[in-house]
Amino acid sequence: MPERRTPSRLGGQDRNGDDTPPDVRFIRVPSIAERKLGREYVAPMRLDPRVLDQMQETIRGLETKYAEALKSQVSMLQILVEPACKGDTEARGRLYSLAHDMRGLAGTxxxxxxxxxxxxLCGYLENCESEGWKDGTVIVFHVDAIRDAIENPKTDAAVTMETLDALERLIEASRRDRRKRG
Incomplete structure (x- = not known):
């Protein structure tokens, strides 16, 4: 990161007897966008509202295409659950990868x-041990909730939030059971 220093570390006086400030460092911290997009990224000072409108229009245009891709991904999740829970490491990796993609893109x-x-689901899988995969209950319920959210997008928000809360309680109960078993 670029750094700029004053000439004196502790301050004092220069050749003319004037006081100099103590050593000061200016460190530029990269923005989140810069970290994700690379050092060449230059943040716009102000984004033209027309550009924002164009971005929103592009996203709206992609929503339809993404909805089809999402349905395909959900179907694949349903296919992968059984082999993943039976120990197929490739199926486990693909299942996690699909869920991870959904986690990042679905809201957009x-x-x-x-x-x-x-x-x-990703949070559960990231901390999941072999026993959690073998039981499969938590994973199956998550995949079912994802499928239901796709098939019934107009479900009352209170119902979907209760489903999410129930999944979190199921995860916690599963962790407690595993701890008890040692």
Missing amino acids: FGHPMVGRFADS
């Missing part, structure tokens, strides 16, 4: 609850 393209359910 108009499916926020799919993203929330996928986030919960």
Whole structure:
């Protein structure tokens, strides 16, 4: 990171007897966008509202395409659950990868609850041990919740939030059971 220093470390006086300030460092911290997009990224000082409108229009245009891709991904999740729970490491990796993609993209393209359910599933899988995969209950219920959110997008928000809360309680109960078994 670029750094700029004053000439004196402790301050004092220069050749003319004037006081100099103590050593000061200016450190530029990269923005989140810069970290994700690379050092060449230059943040706009002000974004033209027409550009924002164009971005929103592009996203709306992609929503339809993404909805079709999302349905395909959900179908694949349903296919992968059984082999993943039976120990197929490739199926486990693909299942996690699909859920991770959904977690990141679904909300952007108009499916926020799919993203929330996928986030919960990813959190579970990231901390899941072999026993959690073998039982499969938590995973199956998450996949079912994702499928239901796709098939019934107009479900009352209170119902979907209660489903998410129930999934989190199921995860916690599963963890407690595993701890008890040692």
